[in-house]
Amino acid sequence: MATLVNSVSPLTNPSPETLRTACGLFSNVPNFRSFSQNKGFTRVLASTHITISPKDSVWTLSNWKVGRKDTRNRDIRLNDAFFHLEFIVRKGHKPDVAQATQLLYDLCKSNKMKKATRVMEMTIESGIIPDAASYTFLVNNLCKRGNIGYAMQLVEKMEENGCPTNTVTYNSLVRGLCKHGNLNQSLQLLDKLMRKGLGGKPNLVSYNVLLTGLCKEGRTEEAIQFFRDLPSKGFNPNVVSCNIILRSLCCEGRWEEANELVAEMDSEERSPSLVTYNILIGSLASHGRIQHAFQVLDEMMRASFQPSAATFNPIISHLCKEGKADLVVKCLDQMIHHCCNPNDGTFNAIAVLCEGGRVQRAFSIIQSLGNKQNSSTHDFYRGVISSLCRKGNTYPAFQLLYEMIQSGFVPDPYTYSSLIRGLCVEGMLDEALEIFRLLEENDYRPILVSVISIHK
Template identity: 30%
Template sequence: MKEGGIKPDVVTYNTLIKGYCKIGKTRKATEMVREMEVINLEPDVVTYMTIMQACYSEGDVDCCLSLYHEMEDKGFQVPSHCYTLLICGLCKTGKVLEAYALFENMLRNGCKGNKAVYTALIDCYGKSGNSDGALRLFERMKMDGIEPDEVTYGAIVNGLCKSGRLEEALGYFRFCNENAVVVNAVFYSSLIDGLGKAGRVDEAEKVFDEMAEKGCLPDSYCYNALIDGLCKCGRIADALVLFKRMECDGCEHTVYTFTILISELFRVHRNEEAVKMWDLMIDKGITPNVACFRALSIGMCLSGKVARACKVLDELAPMGVVLETAYEDMIGALCKAGRVKEACKLADGIVDRGREIPGKIRTVMIHSLRKAGNADLAIKLMHSKIGIGYDRMRSVKKRVKFQTLVDN
């Protein structure tokens, strides 16, 4: 800064930092804080909160925590919103105990709980299987003078459904209907999913129809939950009808829709239709993920089409889709089905083509055999030279193949 020029103050820096955060340059924003310290300009609460907000948006809870500790060390008055971000961040990552501890801190330091914090905590308790804890927080929230809304009720119902407490979930649904709490599609999808998973798909269908009547359009979550429920009850024909209707109603199919149907079609041995589903998905430009390919590859492997599964996987790479655990899933599925010979053949093929490090495939084979209850072969593999001692400079022929494990 030039002598006699106007020196930037903390507000100038905060504005600049906010700008960097806005364009996603959080690191640069953090560097600005160090720059401030160099020119003896103290960052203030707004500085910290601006960066913390950016870290929160990026899902970096550790960064939020260290900023919080830095604020505490400096003796700053920690604002309520800081606790909110930390608690919500911890809840998102499933750290229910840490989140609750911070909630206690928040209250101890004179801040009041709010809707977001209570809802996040209720959701986190529910997801960790502690619905009673969630309900206790729900009561405390009301005692605290904070009115639960459709999001809070959504979290409560989702938690209850996930722990099989359907009747109580339905009770809250009735309560909302009777007390003018207009529930949203998220709420409905949790309920439809819960009913479907509990084998009460008729009721799930009723709820699905009811929501449209009430002016709440079902979204892809609702469709997928009902399609899944219909499949689980063996009503695949109805699931396929709904699959068609979904598109007609203007609701996009998702990778979840296809995964549900591909799994189910393979399960009932309608293998070619399952493969057609996959092709349809690719044609529609929907990117498969690990779980979707797992459904396809396991189905193919168990119907004797291991090479075909490998071919599909190879076709994905040029599309920019890299599925880390694809081979592990296939080897695991074959071992689980007792088809160790095919698993070994697959393992050799993967290594022969240089697709994976031999040592990794060896570990996968040992784990898969053990998991499938075939401890004898797992131990035999462990004490053998199979799959190790191979490098690219040597002839592939010298390597001991996985197949020798089951040859004699």
């Protein structure tokens, strides 16, 4: 800002706060645009006798990245930079392109989408053609936040100003329509862009997005037909395309058709992937076809794919629901043998046993696993207790803790913190405070998050 002001009368180097106060004086003047404050901003700057630089010079924006980093102050500085940009463009000057682009990015990250869009428009008004990356970033962020109509209007306006839509931008629109809007509208957009010759050529990613949208809406038959028609559009379906259809078929229990599709996946681009096997195993397990799921798991490993926790968790989850402890131990044993670290999905599956009143069975599974692997069971204990407490099942969590302590397990601060948090979730604040006091008396303090939970 200092670089713009040569002499000031009657104020000397007005602060941003002074300028914002002055702007407010004009906010109630009738017939002003929605951004009325920037009119006041312009008047204040105009009244300070600024020496105007040549029209073709590049003007720098006020630096919004310096100063305190709390959200409120950062928002104020972002708004100052935005109003400064408006002033510069209205006076016919060109802003620094790198700064204007960064301002657009930062406004998007702060969810100020209207101002970010206006920055793009002002950049064009100043005679600068924005780079494709910033344009696509803005469209993508609008679509992610559900502002599909606004994004489509922006694309049309940008095209009118010589910024043609590319395939990446088009894919953002299609994905946004599939996720937040209307799938039929997405298909209409595809047809429109093709007829107008806009957006470059849709690529396979575009069609895979549409396939996902059809399957998400339960329109499996249409998705299959769309999938079969891809070669006529000049594209051969890849493994992603196949996985989209496969997931939909498996969810509906259409196993014969799923097997036929897998049999078709024999070319290099369509060879089954880890995702393919995980889809099959997860769907089979959820439908209770555990033996078949184990067969696919064996086939997967013969194909040299490394299983992950996501591979085993659906099987473990179903076995826990059926209370088949021996098979759960076998599956966990195999999981650890293949160096698959358990995750929240694994702990959630075992927690189901405790929720169903089978705490002793869950305890025996964890103990058996620890004995077989000759390894610590602390992670499993902590994970299961945390899972129970997050879902408000604190009583079975305490039952499991009792079994653990009887077997020699010493709870750590993380475990106690989970229990205290669980009590708070269930509204049992007195009990949570009592545990906290007992722990303090014994010089054993849970981590800080427990105190925050009780306070809230």
